[in-house]
Amino acid sequence: MADGVQVGSRVLVQFGKKKFYTAIVECLHSQKPEGYDVKPLMAVLDSSPVVRYPQLKLWHWIADYYLCAPGEVYKAAVPTGLKPESETYLSLNPDYEPDERNPFKITERQAIVIQFLQEKKRMRLSELETETKFRNVAAIVNTLMDAGIVEIDEKVVERYRPKKTTYMRLTFPRGDSDRLHEAFEQVKRSRMQETTLIAYLDMSGWMSPNGELRDVERDKLLALSGTSPAVLRALVEKGIMETVKKSINRFTAADDTEEKINLSPLSAAQSAALNQITDGFRQQPVQLLHGVTGSGKTEVYTHLIARALAQGDQVLFLVPEISLTTQLSDRLRKVFGRRLLVYHSKFSDSERVDIWRRLLSGNEPLVVLGVRSSVFLPFARLGLVIVDEEHESSFKQYDPAPRYNARDAALVLASMHGAKSLLGSATPSIETYYKATSGKYGLVTLSERFDGATLPDVEIIDMKEMRKKKEVKGIISSPLRRRILDTLTDKKQAIMFQNRRGFAPVVVCEQCGWSPKCHNCDVSLVYHKNQGLLRCHYCGFTQMLPKLCPACGLNGVRTFGYGTERIAEEIQAAFPDSRVTRMDLDTTRNKEAYQEIIEEFSRHDSDILVGTQMVTKGLDFGDVTTVGVLNADTLLNFPDFRSNERAYNMLEQVAGRAGRRKQRGSVVIQTVNPDHEVLQYVKSHDYATYYHRELEDRRKYLYPPFTKVINIYIKNKDAAGCDRAAIKLAKSMIGVFGSRVLGPEKPFVSRVATYYVQSIMLKIEAGASMKKVKDLLRQITAVLSSDPDIRTSQLHYDVDPV
Numbered sequence: 001m002a003d004g005v006q007v008g009s010r011v012l013v014q015f016g017k018k019k020f021y022t023a024i025v026e027c028l029h030s031q032k033p034e035g036y037d038v039k040p041l042m043a044v045l046d047s048s049p050v051v052r053y054p055q056l057k058l059w060h061w062i063a064d065y066y067l068c069a070p071g072e073v074y075k076a077a078v079p080t081g082l083k084p085e086s087e088t089y090l091s092l093n094p095d096y097e098p099d100e101r102n103p104f105k106i107t108e109r110q111a112i113v114i115q116f117l118q119e120k121k122r123m124r125l126s127e128l129e130t131e132t133k134f135r136n137v138a139a140i141v142n143t144l145m146d147a148g149i150v151e152i153d154e155k156v157v158e159r160y161r162p163k164k165t166t167y168m169r170l171t172f173p174r175g176d177s178d179r180l181h182e183a184f185e186q187v188k189r190s191r192m193q194e195t196t197l198i199a200y201l202d203m204s205g206w207m208s209p210n211g212e213l214r215d216v217e218r219d220k221l222l223a224l225s226g227t228s229p230a231v232l233r234a235l236v237e238k239g240i241m242e243t244v245k246k247s248i249n250r251f252t253a254a255d256d257t258e259e260k261i262n263l264s265p266l267s268a269a270q271s272a273a274l275n276q277i278t279d280g281f282r283q284q285p286v287q288l289l290h291g292v293t294g295s296g297k298t299e300v301y302t303h304l305i306a307r308a309l310a311q312g313d314q315v316l317f318l319v320p321e322i323s324l325t326t327q328l329s330d331r332l333r334k335v336f337g338r339r340l341l342v343y344h345s346k347f348s349d350s351e352r353v354d355i356w357r358r359l360l361s362g363n364e365p366l367v368v369l370g371v372r373s374s375v376f377l378p379f380a381r382l383g384l385v386i387v388d389e390e391h392e393s394s395f396k397q398y399d400p401a402p403r404y405n406a407r408d409a410a411l412v413l414a415s416m417h418g419a420k421s422l423l424g425s426a427t428p429s430i431e432t433y434y435k436a437t438s439g440k441y442g443l444v445t446l447s448e449r450f451d452g453a454t455l456p457d458v459e460i461i462d463m464k465e466m467r468k469k470k471e472v473k474g475i476i477s478s479p480l481r482r483r484i485l486d487t488l489t490d491k492k493q494a495i496m497f498q499n500r501r502g503f504a505p506v507v508v509c510e511q512c513g514w515s516p517k518c519h520n521c522d523v524s525l526v527y528h529k530n531q532g533l534l535r536c537h538y539c540g541f542t543q544m545l546p547k548l549c550p551a552c553g554l555n556g557v558r559t560f561g562y563g564t565e566r567i568a569e570e571i572q573a574a575f576p577d578s579r580v581t582r583m584d585l586d587t588t589r590n591k592e593a594y595q596e597i598i599e600e601f602s603r604h605d606s607d608i609l610v611g612t613q614m615v616t617k618g619l620d621f622g623d624v625t626t627v628g629v630l631n632a633d634t635l636l637n638f639p640d641f642r643s644n645e646r647a648y649n650m651l652e653q654v655a656g657r658a659g660r661r662k663q664r665g666s667v668v669i670q671t672v673n674p675d676h677e678v679l680q681y682v683k684s685h686d687y688a689t690y691y692h693r694e695l696e697d698r699r700k701y702l703y704p705p706f707t708k709v710i711n712i713y714i715k716n717k718d719a720a721g722c723d724r725a726a727i728k729l730a731k732s733m734i735g736v737f738g739s740r741v742l743g744p745e746k747p748f749v750s751r752v753a754t755y756y757v758q759s760i761m762l763k764i765e766a767g768a769s770m771k772k773v774k775d776l777l778r779q780i781t782a783v784l785s786s787d788p789d790i791r792t793s794q795l796h797y798d799v800d801p802v
């Protein structure tokens, strides 16, 4: 195989008796590895690489920086469709029809595999191996996958089928002028057939022998030659033409539509910002655009993207949430048409493979709009990276490894390509703003909203006062109720934010105090009324809401507290004539659901949108004049150094959804802590004061940006083993790092999915060599690895936790 093996191509390797995995060739060398047996390759799956060199470099950076295995990065980076494994389910592509004229010739072994799949519909690769007894069944399957005959079966994801289009072509090669002559003889008596033949010759490029010969789409041929399908059939019957079905990539489908770049003109402030950014790029490859909510950052990005594309560059546009890709892709598609690709996890695997292959196949200028996993795509000439809402914690992957921050990985990727990066936010993260004000990044500010809109008025409601005065019904205070009423009377829209999904987060028996807990986690179950279920938000465990208390047997089980489901219900009851929509994890299980909710609300087919943090981010609805925060307190009291930052970001962002056009918006925040400093900053939209206060606290208590934090988690099914392992590890760490080590301690949720958890925090002064720190950490765990408590525990690192 030596000739066929290339860096970046996939190979198949067998582990154990029945398991095979796809791997990527990283380098070619002739040093025999020491310490383990070398396995032979079973097959080389690609004749050209599926991974570009800079991707491998990025994977290594991520593995190294976030302290995980390169294989974990590979797993996250490459779509499943490119990684056949023994556990993968396969099925026949239902569009596949055996066809003699199919250029793909089927071997006997391939036919056997196809037959099995025809019978069984759906099989694991390992089952196929057992049944067929072919040693190289994976390689055979791979050739069938390449030919589009077999595909990975995903019951869980909605299906995407590549579109099939019918093309026409002549049955003989271009050089054969005798045959062409004969063909004209054959059609002499039918004008329509003759016209069609001539139209074909023209459209296919047949007449310019040095140019490319193209198959012609059947529909286009029909349209342009003005003939009927019967005429085409006659040509096929005479053996002059033949049809070919090609599954065309969804994106090349629109290939013929002309380019349309229509940019909105920028306001004076926006143009100044744009110039400052492009000038800034000359000194400093990373720029921060700090623009208040509704200042039109997206328009500035759009202009920058257009410039990059015009230079022939590719662009990565990262956003934190799928809900944002929905709205932005509409806006960007109008400008960039087919140059826009969208990439996220709610796409099926074949759609993701499509995009991957499109990027792999060339280096045309494109803009990829996506969530964090799009940093892994095979960009060829990346010229610009934009990270919108750069402060968002959802850029950080929490579980499983790689626990990477896509914002930071994107910056590294950009620098590997020599590309420029723009971070944008109305509420920049403390770390980013610190870098921007200390010269590491350029800083550009947009301090006004577009088109004279003003920042909304914020009213803070003291719920204790309100309750005393009996001004609260359910969870809605009178001032909030009045605001919503005014909004509805004005025919405007409102957004209600509650950072909790489900119906009621607290379930208790009034008779005996019993409260349902998750069997696998140390958390209470949340009541979801729609399904009548109690649900764990950590591991997904569910049980029915018991009618009688399982502890005392009495009829005392009651539900308390408010999740989005209950709030939507209460709002609907309070405003019976309004149309209420809910957007949270429960109502957006698939891609269509997001789109439907956002489009419905955009069209003003709904008046009030109730949702979790999903509704706080970057969405732009022109008719929203009112935003209500039903309970700010869960945000304000979080036992964590980022508590204030998170609360400020969320509140300022959700407030920013109000009044984005002519009419001034208003925001009502309900709380029992009306004097909380964060609420004061939000009220005055005062980022600067918030930032300086927060930065001083971070300096005083040694938190980022003045230190680098690594959290180490120890997990074990046995509580005592977990404690012992944590203590041993902490001791060894203290021996090396001294007082930089905090803990071990039980995290907020100390048992998750049947594992007990302990955590240790390591804080390293900014500027110290993190490489050395990580080497020391690896050494410590290597020394401890023979200890039984450590060995039975899982350790994982969370570098730069958010």
Ligand SMILES: Nc1ncnc2c1ncn2[C@@H]1O[C@H](COP(=O)(O)OP(=O)(O)OP(=O)(O)O)[C@@H](O)[C@H]1O
Binding pocket: 264, 265, 266, 267, 270, 291, 292, 293, 294, 295, 296, 297, 298, 299, 425, 426, 450, 617, 618, 619, 620, 656, 657, 660
């Ligand atoms: N130059 C422009 N021409 C036309 N419309 C504009 C222009 N700039 C901004 N807008 C409009 O103003 C609204 C707000 O702009 P945009 O959504 O880009 O704000 P943003 O800065 O991204 O806000 P946020 O941080 O809240 O997401 C949008 O509807 C946008 O289309």
Ligand SMILES: [Zn+2]
Binding pocket: 518, 519, 520, 521, 536, 537, 538, 539, 540, 541, 753
């Ligand atoms: Zn659980």
